[in-house]
Amino acid sequence: MTSASDAVERYRGAEYRRLLRAARRGLENNGGSLDATVSVEVQGEAERNAIIGITGRYRDPSVKRIRVTLRDLDAVVRAGTELSLAGLLEAIDGRPLANHPAEAARALATRREALRPAEESPLHESAEWFRTWLGAVSRNGTVGRLVARPETVGVLAQAVRVLEFLEDRPEGGVPVTLAGLAAEVTDDPKALNHRTTLSTLVLRALAIRAGVPLPGTAEERRALWDRYEVVVDDLASRILVLNLPAEGEGLGEWLTGAARFGTPFQVTLHQLNTFPLDLRVPVVHVCENPAVLRRAAAELGPGCPPLICTEGRPSTAFHRLAAIAVRDGARLRYHGDFDWPGVDMAGAVVRRHGAEPWRMTAADYLAGLAGDGKAGNGKPRNAEAGGGEVGGGEAGDDEERVRLSGRPVPTPWDPGLADAMSEHGSAVYEEAVADPLLADLRMQILGG
Incomplete structure (x- = not known):
């Protein structure tokens, strides 16, 4: 008498292998339902006879694909092994059947x-x-x-x-x-x-x-x-200052000492958080590019009015120092690049700190564009900063200008500025218009 375990071993034969694999796929894909049919493209007489033995129907050798209902296969397996079809598959493969519909749900x-x-x-x-x-x-x-x-x-x-x-x-x-x-x-x-x-x-x-x-x-x-x-790092968040005397131990003393010699000084957020600071200056000018501050230090020295430089997009350190200046009664005047990121930053500083735009009008933009629109007098910009490619040619040639890119930004302090920038489509970088900025600083020294 054949035992159930012997019957299970029989189904491990190669003639049943592809049929049982198809049966496993069918049960796993339909959640274990026997109301499905699987088919096998017969390969060899042994496989044909095995499938015919399960279905009880003779198939001519010319029939290459034989279909078997899972319910019929389950009935034959139960009769020979005392196991369900699912139980037989799990016993042979050593792993439970998956339930793909339930897993997907x-x-x-x-x-x-x-x-x-x-x-x-x-x-x-x-x-x-x-x-x-x-x-x-x-x-x-x-x-x-x-x-x-x-x-x-x-x-x-x-x-x-x-x-x-x-x-x-x-x-x-x-x-x-x-x-x-x-x-x-x-x-x-x-x-x-x-x-x-x-x-x-x-x-x-x-x-x-x-x-x-x-x-x-x-x-x-x-x-x-x-x-x-x-x-992220209160030492990496910093602001460059020139001639910004201050009151207070530590940082206030350092700023006052640097101002006495007209020396640019880097202030970190860590210093601003560590040392209480008081400022007693009526006006603080702000620029975006360190080239402007460098010229101011070289040409105006200790006499230059207080000037701070954001070195690009204003950092947390800048906002902290600007807030201290405004708290202590200073008036901020801000200048930046005439490109979309530049006017966006200007607008943010105006909104946040009540700053006055400094030579950031349509007339200033057009004067800079007419005076020298060459990219060579501005700084090349990568895609993140919103600039374009630099070309060659004669001065004033449109191909030499850095084309504006990115999304246009409104300029509510002078709506004509955004209109002029959109119309001309060219950037004018701050260092290319540094002369009138330094002229303003000189006038302040003279009391004008």
């Missing part, structure tokens, strides 16, 4: 649950950049990869909370450290460190919000965090 439910905090966030309703980011991470497989691993399934919700936290912070509030932000949202101060999944998600969203490429270097990452007053 669970994965879909997990995905929906992972996306729910983002879709229910107020940012989803109010912020186009947030919807763009969420659409991108949904389409490119990021969400699928997150929900596939238990340790990352909640990271998207954490990213949403970080973005909501940054959105809700008042402009000009106290800067937050990267570790402090991470601890506030996740209870893990290292959760936003470079290369963490959470950091990558949040930086991608902030880059979309700012309209810049995803940062690729440590400096670019610091700059992007700095836009939202998240301090």
